[in-house]
Amino acid sequence: MTLKDVLDKTTLFFKNKNLPSPRLDAELLLSDALNISRMEIYLKFDAPLKEQELEKCREHVRRRSGGEPVAYILGYKGFYGHDFFVEPGVLIPRPETEFIVDEIKNKLNKDDALNIIDLGCGSGCIGLSLKKIFHRAQVEMVDVSEAAVRLSEKNAKNLNAEVHILHKDVEKLELQTEHYDLVVSNPPYIAKDDKDVSEHVKEYEPHEALFAEEDGYYFLNSWAEKAFHALKPGGYLCMEMGYNQAKELKTKLSDLGYKNIEVIKDLASFDRVILAQK
Ligand SMILES: C[S@@+](CC[C@H](N)C(=O)[O-])C[C@H]1O[C@@H](n2cnc3c(N)ncnc32)[C@H](O)[C@@H]1O
Numbered sequence: 143m144t145l146k147d148v149l150d151k152t153t154l155f156f157k158n159k160n161l162p163s164p165r166l167d168a169e170l171l172l173s174d175a176l177n178i179s180r181m182e183i184y185l186k187f188d189a190p191l192k193e194q195e196l197e198k199c200r201e202h203v204r205r206r207s208g209g210e211p212v213a214y215i216l217g218y219k220g221f222y223g224h225d226f227f228v229e230p231g232v233l234i235p236r237p238e239t240e241f242i243v244d245e246i247k248n249k250l251n252k253d254d255a256l257n258i259i260d261l262g263c264g265s266g267c268i269g270l271s272l273k274k275i276f277h278r279a280q281v282e283m284v285d286v287s288e289a290a291v292r293l294s295e296k297n298a299k300n301l302n303a304e305v306h307i308l309h310k311d312v313e314k315l316e317l318q319t320e321h322y323d324l325v326v327s328n329p330p331y332i333a334k335d336d337k338d339v340s341e342h343v344k345e346y347e348p349h350e351a352l353f354a355e356e357d358g359y360y361f362l363n364s365w366a367e368k369a370f371h372a373l374k375p376g377g378y379l380c381m382e383m384g385y386n387q388a389k390e391l392k393t394k395l396s397d398l399g400y401k402n403i404e405v406i407k408d409l410a411s412f413d414r415v416i417l418a419q420k
Pocket residue numbers: 233234235236239261262263264265266267268284285286287290310311312313327328329330331350351352
């Protein structure tokens with residue numbers, strides 16, 4: 143069988159399984175299994191595959207056809223220009239979360255010695271991306287999940303980023319008053335009875351990273367309140383939220399005393415990020 147045969151067959155197989163991006167997934171998985179780039183697939187189209195190579199491809203294809211996310215099979219995911227290690231038990235970074243980094247890049251000065259904290263850091267994608275931009279910043283990152291903390295440490299080492307990572311429940315965290323220039327977070331914000339969450343996400347990704355009580359608002363509200371005390375006057379809070387949570391959250395932030403509240407849309411035009419100043 144040639145590489146082209148395997149690519150075509152895999153694409154069709156994924157399509158028949160109703161997976162959302164069959165061709166892209168097939169290319170990513172085959173290039174990883176064969177240890178070549180996606181471009182090389184097309185350059186080696188007519189190359190016959192050895193049995194050993196086919197076996198590696200089959201293993202990847204079998205996992206994906208069961209709905210396992212490509213990023214868990216590959217072991218990494220690109221985010222804001224860097225590759226982050228990912229593993230089951232820790233949320234895969236999402237492209238819409240990159241808007242958080244974009245917004246902060248626009249608001250803060252990259253030469254300032256800022257104090258930044260990332261609440262619920264997961265793989266470390268937000269905090270570490272920020273550290274790579276704001277080189278002089280002191281970046282702290284916190285997560286209640288041991289797996290997330292371990293992975294953030296691994297990613298920090300891989301990206302050569304000096305940050306302080308804490309294994310702690312944010313609910314029990316005492317933050318220094320008026321210390322931070324930025325509190326950033328992508329907290330769990332999905333309502334427990336949300337019917338729109340895909341079955342594959344529910345099956346493979348950690349529920350404690352996704353779901354929150356009080357119709358998804360619990361951590362958004364609680365961490366925004368905690369952040370208010372911890373921010374310096376003029377400091378920023380920046381959080382990701384659900385597409386339908388902007389109105390209620392704006393009211394909550396305003397009640398807490400935040401000003402200059404802005405809502406930023408993602409590429410699909412959904413309200414996605416909320417930014418406010420103390
Ligand atoms: C939506 S994920 C975001 C992960 C990462 N920041 C990202 O954007 O991909 C939320 C994270 O919050 C963490 N988390 C949930 N409850 C927490 C708590 N009480 N204290 C600290 N972290 C918590 C989860 O373990 C998870 O890693």
